Amino acid sequence: MESSAPLIPEQRHQKLLQLLRQEGVLSTRSLTAYLGVSHMTVRRDIASLEASGQVVSVPGGVRIAKSSGQVPPQERQQRAVLELPRKRAIAALAAEAVKDGMVIYLDAGTTCQSVVPFLAGHRDLTVVTNDFYVVVSLFEHPEIEVIHTGGVVDKPSASSSGRLAANTLSSINLDIFFMSTGAWGLSRGVSAPSLDKVELKRAAMEVASSCTLLADSTKYGTFSKYQVTTIEQLDTIISDSELPADTQRRIEELGVEMRAAAL
Known part of the structure; x- marks a missing residue:
């Protein structure tokens, strides 16, 4: 052979x-x-x-x-080209949950941005986001209503966060919150490097009917400075098929739906 x-x-x-x-x-x-x-x-x-x-x-x-907690900071354009097959596969699975008439939140990050092309054709869909690249991507879909949260701008990630952004979300009822992260694991949950990011993610969880974490396997087992949530507080996790089978089983044992995109 x-x-x-x-x-x-x-x-x-x-x-x-x-x-x-x-x-x-x-x-x-x-x-x-x-x-x-x-x-x-x-x-x-x-x-x-x-x-x-x-x-x-x-x-x-x-x-x-x-x-x-995570790899050294990189500019948004650099991160966008990393792990593209994983991001697209995860995004395609995530979009399967989106139905006409929904109000969804796309968190900041290149994985959530990858969901945008899969939203084409939906009727009466509203996308709420704190990500400027997501907003620009949605210019190509005039049939989708777009709401940006506003807030304090973080230039390297091309997104905003903090109390002002969280206040915007307090006035919106979300059907699905698609959460992104650079660090997650069973022992320490989902984490973020700043309290402003934590505050906005938690605000989205408060007003969403369900919360789905979009996180590829390369980010599993790391953690950042502040915890956003434990794994069991999530409704669904969408990762990729390289996440170990034992890890997937342990997530399901917590009562969280686990979906792994094939690569």
């Missing part, structure tokens, strides 16, 4: 991070076996990921840099 092609460095880095999110910490010897590469290659991969703040070396191995 012909052996599979060796992974390029970026693919190895993604695989290494996925393994660490599942295990927390792994020995260098284990990683050489998992990845099928030399000890020196693993050490170079660890050094690269450590330089970007995503992992921390420990004696004999490496652990996920959970204290940072």
Whole structure:
């Protein structure tokens, strides 16, 4: 049988991070076996990921840099091209829940923005959002009513948040809140790097009939500074098929609907 092609460095880095999110910490010897590469290659991969703040070396191995919560900040345009197949697959599943006449909230982020193309053709649909890119994307769909929350503008994420945005949501009844996050897990729930973001997400949860988290598997097992909600307070989680089966089962045991988009 012909052996599979060796992974390029970026693919190895993604695989290494996925393994660490599942295990927390792994020995260098284990990683050489998992990845099928030399000890020196693993050490170079660890050094690269450590330089970007995503992992921390420990004696004999490496652990996920959970204290940072997420990868270093990037401009919105850079994040938009990362993990596109995952985002589109998750977005397509999310859009299946949207019906004519609904009022939905699309949280800030490139995954929620990916839902927009799948909303075409709906009648009497209203989209509420704090994301400026989502608003611009919806210009192509004049049949959809758009409400922006306003609030304090965060330029790197091209979104707004805080008390002013939360006050806007207090006057709106939402059918579905599609929540985004850069960090989530069973033990620490959904988290965010600032209290302004937490306040807006919680305000959306308060006025929504249901809350669906859109979060791919690469973000699982990390946490940020402030907790938004525990996993059991969500109604649905839509991730991708690379989220471990055991994790999916444990989420369902909490009474949360778990959907995994095929890649």
